[in-house]
Structures are given as C-alpha cells and as structure tokens.
Amino acid sequence: MAIPLDELVNITLLTVAVTVGATALGSLLGVPLGLVLVLERFPGRGAIRTIVYALYAFPPIVAGVLLYLLLRREGPLGNLGLLFTPVAILLGETLLTTPLIAGLTVSAVAELPPEVIEIVDSGGPSLPQRAIALLREARFGVTAAVLVGYGRSLAEVAAALILGGNIRGETRTLGTAILLEVNQGDFEFALALSALILVQALFMAFLLRRLQRAERAFAHRIDTSHRRPKRPTSKRTGAEG
Amino acid sequence: MADLRVDRACNPPEFALAQVGVALEGRPLLQGVDLALPRGSFVVVLGPTGAGKTTILRLLLGLQQPSAGKALVDGGEWSTLNRAGRAHVRQQIGYVQQHVGLLKAPVLYNVTLPLRWRGVSREVADRRGKTAMASVGLSGYEQEPALSLSGGERQRLAMARACAIEPDVLFLDEFTNHQDPAHEDLLEALAHGFHGQGGTIVVVSHRLDQVRRMATRGGDAVEIAIVVDGRVYVCTWPVLQRLATEEAGPGPFLRRLALASESEVAFASMPTS
Numbered sequence: 001m002a003i004p005l006d007e008l009v010n011i012t013l014l015t016v017a018v019t020v021g022a023t024a025l026g027s028l029l030g031v032p033l034g035l036v037l038v039l040e041r042f043p044g045r046g047a048i049r050t051i052v053y054a055l056y057a058f059p060p061i062v063a064g065v066l067l068y069l070l071l072r073r074e075g076p077l078g079n080l081g082l083l084f085t086p087v088a089i090l091l092g093e094t095l096l097t098t099p100l101i102a103g104l105t106v107s108a109v110a111e112l113p114p115e116v117i118e119i120v121d122s123g124g125p126s127l128p129q130r131a132i133a134l135l136r137e138a139r140f141g142v143t144a145a146v147l148v149g150y151g152r153s154l155a156e157v158a159a160a161l162i163l164g165g166n167i168r169g170e171t172r173t174l175g176t177a178i179l180l181e182v183n184q185g186d187f188e189f190a191l192a193l194s195a196l197i198l199v200q201a202l203f204m205a206f207l208l209r210r211l212q213r214a215e216r217a218f219a220h221r222i223d224t225s226h227r228r229p230k231r232p233t234s235k236r237t238g239a240e241g
Numbered sequence: 242m243a244d245l246r247v248d249r250a251c252n253p254p255e256f257a258l259a260q261v262g263v264a265l266e267g268r269p270l271l272q273g274v275d276l277a278l279p280r281g282s283f284v285v286v287l288g289p290t291g292a293g294k295t296t297i298l299r300l301l302l303g304l305q306q307p308s309a310g311k312a313l314v315d316g317g318e319w320s321t322l323n324r325a326g327r328a329h330v331r332q333q334i335g336y337v338q339q340h341v342g343l344l345k346a347p348v349l350y351n352v353t354l355p356l357r358w359r360g361v362s363r364e365v366a367d368r369r370g371k372t373a374m375a376s377v378g379l380s381g382y383e384q385e386p387a388l389s390l391s392g393g394e395r396q397r398l399a400m401a402r403a404c405a406i407e408p409d410v411l412f413l414d415e416f417t418n419h420q421d422p423a424h425e426d427l428l429e430a431l432a433h434g435f436h437g438q439g440g441t442i443v444v445v446s447h448r449l450d451q452v453r454r455m456a457t458r459g460g461d462a463v464e465i466a467i468v469v470d471g472r473v474y475v476c477t478w479p480v481l482q483r484l485a486t487e488e489a490g491p492g493p494f495l496r497r498l499a500l501a502s503e504s505e506v507a508f509a510s511m512p513t514s
Contacts, residue, residue, distance in 0.1 A: 115338055118299075119336070122334065123354070124334075
C-alpha cells in the first residue's frame with residue numbers, strides 16, 4: 001500500500017471536511033445572495049447576475065491563483081498565514097461553490113408562480129419571514145443547488161493543489177493524492193482513491209434521488225388526495241370542478 | 242356560520258388613487274384614475290376582462306407602482322414607505338386573489354402563516370385558522386395539501402386566510418368565480434358581515450348580477466367603480482342604471498353586460514348602442 005491506512009483515513013476526513021465546509025459556507029453566502037438577486041430590485045442587479053452566471057464556469061485553477069496571490073506571504077492577506085492550510089483550500093472551494101449555489105437559487109425561486117410571491121408579499125412578512133416562506137416553496141430547487149455545489153467542491157483538484165500545496169498529513173486531499181499517485185505511476189492506488197471520491201459522489205446522487213422521490217410523492221399526494229377516504233364529504237357540494 | 246370578525250380596535254387605513262396612470266409594456270391600461278377609499282367604505286370594481294381591475298387592487302395594496310399619479314395610503318405615497326411601513330399596512334389587509342397563490346403545504350398552514358408572521362402562537366393561530374375554515378365550509382380539510390383543492394375550495398381557502406388575520410380591510414378579486422350558488426351566497430354574506438363591522442372592502446367583479454347583489458344587499462352604502470377603456474367611473478347602483486342608458490362613458494359596456502346577464506337585472510332590456 002502506497003499510503004498507510006491512518007494517513008488514508010486522514011486524507012478522506014480532510015476531503016469530507018473541506019467539501020462539507022465549502023458547501024455549507026457556499027450555501028450561507030450563495031442562498032441569500034441568490035434570494036437578493038431574484039427578489040430585490042436595485043441598480044446593478046443585472047450585472048451582478050451576469051457575473052454570477054459567468055462564475056459557473058470559473059476555472060478552479062484561476063480561483064486558486066487569485067486566492068494564492070491574496071494569501072501568499074507578500075499578499076494583502078499574507079499575515080493571516082493561511083496559505084498551505086486546510087482553511088485556504090476551504091476558501092478556494094467556497095469561491096467556486098458560492099456562485100453556483102447563488103445562480104441555481106435564483107433559478108429555483110424565479111420559477112415560483114407569481115401569485116405565490118404576491119400572496120406572500122401581501123401578508124406583510126418581515127424580510128426573514130419572506131425569505132423563509134419563499135425558500136420553503138423553492139426547497140426542492142434550492143436543495144438541489146446545494147447538492148450541486150457539494151459536487152463541484154468534491155470534484156475539484158486544481159485550487160486545492162495550489163492553495164493547499166498537497167502537504168502530506170496536512171493538506172493532502174483525495175484529489176491531490178490521486179494526482180500524486182498518478183505522477184508516481186501507481187495507477188492501482190489512484191483508482192482505489194478515486195473509488196473513495198465516487199462513494200461520496202454516489203452518496204450525493206442518493207440524496208438527489210431521495211429529493212426527487214419526495215417531490216414526486218408530494219405531487220402524487222396532490223393528484224390522488226381527492227380519492228382518499230379520509231377526506232370530508234359532508235361539506236362538499238359536488239358542484240365544483 | 243361563523244362571523245368574519247374585524248380586529249377589535251378596527252381602524253382601517255384610508256386608501257386613494259390620485260390621477261393614477263398605468264402602462265404595461267408601453268400600452269396604457271389606466272389613465273387619470275381617481276378613487277378614494279375612506280374608512281369603512283365598500284367599493285365594487287366592475288369592468289370587462291383585462292380592463293385593469295386587478296391592477297387597481299395591486300395599486301391599492303402597494304404591490305405595483307403607478308406609471309403616473311399617486312397611490313396613497315393614509316395620505317402618504319406607498320412608494321415612500323419603508324419595508325416595515327408597508328408590512329404594517331398590509332398586515333391589516335386580507336387579500337383574496339383571482340388566481341389564488343397557495344403554498345406547497347397543508348391547508349391549515351396556508352391559512353395560519355400570516356397569523357404566525359404577526360407573532361400569534363401556533364395554538365391560537367390554529368384555533369383561529371380552523372374557525373375561519375369552518376366559516377367558509379372547509380372544516381376537515383386542515384391537513385390536506387392545499388394544491389389538491391378544487392378551484393372553488395382554493396378560493397374559500399383564500400377567504401379563510403384573509404379572515405383568519407381579523408383584518409381591517411378586505412380586497413376580494415373575483416372571489417366567487419368558481420363557487421356554486423350556495424357558497425357564493427355564503428362568501429357574499431361574509432363580505433357584507435365584515436363591512437357591517439366597520440371594515441373597508443373592495444370587491445372586484447366582472448358580473449353584473451353579482452354587482453347588483455353586492456350593491457343592494459342590506460343597508461350597505463356601496464360605491465361602484467366601473468373600469469372601461471382605462472377610465473374609472475364611480476357611481477352608485479341607481480346611478481349605474483342611468484349611466485347604462487347613456488351613449489358616452491360606460492353606457493355601451495353596461496348595456497352589453499346587461500344583455501349577457503340574467504333577465505332579472507333591471508335594465509337588461511335596454512337597447513344596445
């Protein structure tokens with residue numbers, strides 16, 4: 001075995017921590033940003049939306065280089081000493097997941113029927129109440145956005161390599177470890193590490209499937225509920241469509 | 242039938258449209274509209290489909306800004322209110338939409354959410370929600386998915402949602418369109434009962450028979466705002482019958498409407514222009 005078991009566990013745990021952390025941070029930033037972009041009107045909104053959409057295709061290597069310039073010792077944030085730490089990788093992944101989650105949140109909320117947004121607004125909710133009500137309505141789309149963000153973070157290598165440095169025992173993730181093994185010609189072990197990433201990807205796919213099934217079950221309940229016996233009939237007139 | 246209660250310290254805000262114009266994609270929809278809603282007023286907005294009746298409600302609710310003129314609430318423009326100010330006014334208004342917006346949630350959740358926003362406890366909100374549902378004949382539907390309801394049930398859910406907050410103002414947009422006669426009578430009676438307790442009410446309708454019923458039921462002093470060709474003509478029921486004989490203004494529209502309505506409408510036999 002090219003990597004001892006305890007080191008393998010550490011690499012896997014670091015990968016999970018960075019991926020989950022970046023998804024959480026990206027959601028904390030991206031979901032509110034998406035809500036603001038779709039629900040509020042202000043000068044420059046269109047331009048910001050365009051930038052967010054453009055960042056869907058933000059090359060991880062570019063994100064890595066930009067953050068590297070900020071975090072390196074001579075950079076404006078150099079005194080924080082974050083370069084080549086897991087935090088630097090986390091920041092890099094967050095930079096990549098945030099626009100994706102924000103943009104997909106915009107899409108999810110924009111698809112809500114206008115009468116739903118109108119009835120929420122006409123009820124006089126506070127800003128958080130309005131956001132929660134509309135997020136609840138768009139929950140399937142927003143959850144899918146978060147899971148897609150998780151996927152992007154999981155699959156990312158370039159920024160993790162530049163910002164983390166692939167330091168053994170400190171900043172080595174599954175992605176950067178695979179790259180190292182390939183460079184050393186150990187394809188068998190690289191494949192084994194890839195399988196660990198695939199397990200996480202499968203877990204994400206499983207969650208997405210569960211989400212779709214929940215949505216279908218909800219729609220099915222709506223379609224068939226008029227046939228369920230528990231529904232009251234005494235108040236019905238039979239004259240309605 | 243449970244009463245539709247207004248807030249005990251009923252003090253509805255005053256609404257007004259002053260020389261309001263609305264253009265949609267460059268096409269003028271409303272022009273120079275003046276409409277006043279003092280406290281406790283009862284206005285029925287009548288007009289053909291697409292005339293701008295719903296737009297008038299949206300202007301009064303501050304959900305839409307006029308292209309010209311002013312939409313006023315308690316003497317101030319809607320556009321000058323901050324978020325808290327808008328929320329404060331809207332929390333006094335029960336709104337039944339023409340196309341009812343429903344949340345993907347059980348019926349009772351839909352009815353009680355505006356109450357929860359006002360800080361009412363879940364227990365009290367549920368109790369008031371169930372009472373409001375009972376008043377519109379929806380008892381037993383509490384845990385049903387709101388989206389599974391029929392068109393008429395959705396409208397009654399919207400009415401229950403509007404009632405549950407014990408509003409000072411009711412805006413009802415084509416609120417009986419999908420109802421059978423019994424439920425239509427029930428909802429109209431609720432509206433009159435609400436007005437009888439001092440609430441301000443605006444009903445949008447495109448049906449002359451309903452306008453006649455609303456305008457002549459009980460002792461309510463009802464104003465009718467006729468929206469035709471972008472203009473609004475405010476009158477009472479007797480004046481409306483006279484207007485129907487005139488060649489100008491809303492006359493031709495009213496005669497067409499009368500001919501298409503039930504024969505019992507007083508001026509149904511007027512000649513068309």
